[in-house]
Amino acid sequence: MKLSELKFGRYPPAVIAYPETPINTAIIGMKDHGVRHAPIIDPQNKFLRGMVSAKDLVNFLGGGLKKRIIDEKYGGDAYKALTEEPVYSIKYDPPFVYLHDTLATVVTTMMERDIGALPVLDEENHVVGIISEKHIANLFAETNMMIKVREVMSSPVITHSPLDPLIEGMKTMISNDIRRLVLVKENRLEGIVTIKDVIRYFAQNDTQEKLRKGLYREVIRTPLQYLSKKEVIYIDPEADVGEALKKMRQHRIGALPVLEEENLVGIITERDLLIKVPKISGVEVFVNVAEKQIVAGRVFL
Incomplete structure (x- = not known):
């Protein structure tokens, strides 16, 4: 079943940034909406230009090497860096999926790339939504999986x-x-x-x-x-x-x-x-299209 039929994820994304959006604006937006990712889109054509995550922000704020921007460009002035540095400077290039892709494609992409969220594009390559691992986890049926x-x-x-x-x-x-x-x-x-x-x-x-x-x-x-x-x-x-x-x-x-x-x-x-x-050996996972659920469980030991 296609994403457009399953209707799960968030459309449009709760937070969207532009290349020149200040990093502080992204931080406040994520806090206000309780999300960890913001697609970065071109303000003119709405094409995907990148993604910024909570990890990128924590890296910038002192957790990792992106803190060098604060030290080297702004002389250690964190507030000036937050309010002036564009979010594009700390972005990453995410994989993405299309509305016509299937749930299996989404899950496979997340597993192979070990990533927590995927922008969703329409046929014209415009960003229309976002799917996170939480959205997929919410599809799992609350059944006894026979897995400890x-x-x-x-x-x-x-x-x-x-x-x-x-x-x-x-x-x-x-x-x-x-x-x-x-x-x-x-x-x-x-x-x-x-x-x-x-x-x-x-x-x-x-x-x-x-x-x-x-x-x-x-x-x-x-x-x-x-x-x-x-x-x-x-x-x-x-x-x-x-x-x-x-x-x-x-x-x-x-x-x-x-x-x-x-x-x-x-x-x-x-x-x-x-x-x-x-x-896990002996575990099978399948999509119940009628119920829009992912069913997982051990079928043999």
């Missing part, structure tokens, strides 16, 4: 202390290509910080005012616990992946720490559903 969380979780988990400074967490996200930091104190789960939390923090008014006053170093030294979600929803490693999916939907989150007898042993994410489940 332990089989698809990531382990060991990269963790931080709640008191570690934000800049260290940002660097961890970029260097390890992850979007979530689990906070642990004395072997106890204390919270979780997502890349969206980082974007929200930089976009909020008091942080923006600190940056305007030149207090960038104070901002990036903020303890991670200040940004973290205090109530963390978790799951047991012996639970079925279908139960994990149900919990994620109930709480509108994209990942669950995995605890065994109060010990952190892993983390399971929406991407694990997309990338790892189809690769």
